[in-house]
Amino acid sequence: MLALLAAVALPALYWDQGPATAAAVKQAGIERLYVPASEMAAWRDAGFDAQAFDAARFVKLPVPGVRYQMDVASATTVPWIDANGWRFQRKGGGSYFYDAPAGKAMLAAAEAYANGVEAVIHVDAKDLAGFARMLTFLRSIGGETLPALANFGFIDNGSAQTGEVMNLLARRNLLFEVVRKPDPKYEMNVEIPADAKITNPSDFSARVRQDLTDEKRLLRIFGSDVVLARLNGDNTRVRVHLINYSDRKVEGLRVRVRGVYSRGTLAAFGQEKAALEDFSAADGATEFTVPSIDVYAAMDLRK
């Protein structure tokens, strides 16, 4: 995949295992990191681009992931996804911090990258190598700052209720842009009046989907309910970001992108020579299969 020009910011490491672990960090290929203020000098002496970590500068995020719960009505397990994408859209910028327990650093990195935000990740000692591999991967695919694409505008009044709705919209891969007032570039703008009480935010988000219609959606995912997507692009190309919030690989994911693209490439974390399968473009949409996704994959489509 070609490296593109102005790069999306890569997540940064916050490492508090002490300068004695410098060799391990160097071996992991990391040269720039955040450390406790008291250790900054020592890390710099060791040749690292070390910055003192100041928690006050960052917004701390919940740990991303999936929780499963039984759905008695349909006797299936329904996954609940803890994802932060809607928070990034609400804030519209800013710097973020993840305190990632073991096994979560790579997911946190992928989430931050896909959403184009600056993030620092406190990485568990066990995850250093994996985190470094993710950084290497993200660096390799580049990432010009193409604008995020959306189906509708969403007027955010800052309330907890609205936040919950935004979370559920993102959970359904309904792509929206937070706007201050109805944006005429969108056929649909969604606003929840300040005095409205939504008794069932899930039903509300379902209604938004229904009003939009599946045919008009910019992006749809088939084959998994634990993968969330982001879409960036312009008139001639798009990048699809897929983030797998579970701790298991997803085998076989079908993606539908509105618009007719003649070719596409796939970069999947943890896989060399990954390629899209069953690529087809017809009836105003392009579809393809991602054979396997670990934590994160990016597809670049061109007209």
Next chain:
Amino acid sequence: MRRRAFLQAAAVTPAVFAATEAREPLPKYRIVSRYQPSTPPGMPGIFPGIVARVHAESAIDVNTEKVDVATVREMMARGMRSLTGDADTRDSWARFFVPQDVVGIKLNCSGAPGTASTPEVIAEIVRNLGTVGVKPEQIWLYERFQNQVDTMHYDRYVPAGVHIWTAEHDRGSIQSYDPKTYVEVNFFGEEDTRSNVSRPVSEQFTKIINVPNMKDHGAAGVTGCLKNIAYGSFSNVARSHSGPKSNTYSFIGTLATVEPVRSRTVLNIMDGLRGVWHGGPFSPSRKFRFYPKQMMIGSDPVAIDRLLIDVIDDKRKVEHAISVWDRSMDNVKAGQGYDDNPSINRFIREPGHIEYASQLGLGVYDINKIQIRKTEL
């Protein structure tokens, strides 16, 4: 053995169903397939409305569940000849299959290992395919879930070279399904609105033999030919049930009409050596298992399934269980002991899916128009 074979138009009082019962509007289905119907047409196939029904008391020992292979062989031979009218069993099979065919045998393993497509029945099908020149390498036993098939050990019964294939080694994976052949429908607002056909069905098989069991089904009322070929060949079908409601009424038949499933399913051999009269499609214990000791053979899945309704409901009546036609919400009690209590329903059952399938052109439902050719061994 006593041998009689005769034509019989069944004089069974049809089950009472409130035909005038108002239904909610049916879901909107979008079928996407690039395959064209075959000539001759698929289901109901070359023998519409005809069912060859063979019963043999010695087919299976009800105490040990040991299957008598010789009896199974005779049942299938007599059933096929009865269906086609040929004197030679090989000629019966040759009406459906040619040596160049790649044949998928649709197993039913949802009740495995308690009640599933009997390995000896499957082996006999494979053997018969061999007599008309279909090599083992051209035969595929297929199902959806690996963990269910693994419990049946079909490999011990069929020749080397026969493929045993499942769509989902990991449940939920769509990797082995054809992305370009599917039914799209939104039942309850689920995100994934597609059910795709298994890849070998569309990309490899030229013919399919459907081998369901005789079972009741908590959502569909009964599960026979139609449900086995429909829900068993497509992905993402469990989403059709939610709360007391099941969309099996229209979804089963709709899936069965999708080309190439419809055209390639040329023969149904309903394996009724064992049956399940409650708690189906599962069969975790012998509590609700029974032994019809019969096979029903035909090209018409609707006609066979129409007879299956009576097999199951008659048994339920004897056991003082509520009818598969019961739609009273008083009896729908999810999570309250359905697995052990045949007077409870988990969903509103939909045995009407069979009549609906006939309305889609998949076969003959009118009991007075079904020709049963009965053989007693």
